[in-house]
Amino acid sequence: MSPLSPLVLASVAAGGAAGSVARYLVSVGAVGLGFSSFWGTLAVNVLGSFAIGLLAELFVRETAPPALRPLLITGFLGGFTTFSAFSLEVVGLGREGAGPALAYVAASVLFSVAACLGGVTLVRWWP
Template sequence: MNWLLVIAGAVVGAPLRYLTDRAVQAGHDSVFPWGTFVVNVTGSLVLGLLTGAVSAGAAGPHLQLLIGTGLCGALTTYSTFSYETLRLTEAGAGLYAAANVVASLVAGLAAAFAGVALAGALTT
């Protein structure tokens, strides 16, 4: 029955990803894929927070399946990040493509570390 938890999380994560991407991108007049960037960094923060909570014993495996695998799995998107970076490169926007790669990697890792640290601070 664990798969039901994954599906339930994905049912929320997929439309949340789409709606967030559209809302964020509509607010920016730029070729930079801000919507994908925001959902990926947000997902990294949530997953870091959840991982820290699970490590501290404040959350269990069912929540990890629901939020981590289901919601974050559907919310974040490596394939769209890759495609948008490729599209930027093909359009001659190499600087934006490089910025997307570097900013996504740095911000995503920072968000994950921040989530783990926040969970640690909240559970002690």
């Protein structure tokens, strides 16, 4: 099945919508329980990272319908947390050695925070 087939694209969209709603509910739930919002984000990132590791390994071992991986990994977990994809990539690079994995972590954090700061600075600077 083509990765651009209507079924795959619809699966990614449906999973993304469900994952986004789940993320929102976890964040709202954390605040409703009296926690700071970053605890909800931490919970989502940890849960999503566990789920992507589990699903990626299951998809290697077991045959699944072609649209299931895009539905769950790209769609649901992509909407739930992009940190899960980052975690899976770090684990994959770790198989090549600690150097590539650590370089990817450092570059991701450094450049992402710098880009965020750049966006904030641009808006503050813009008249």
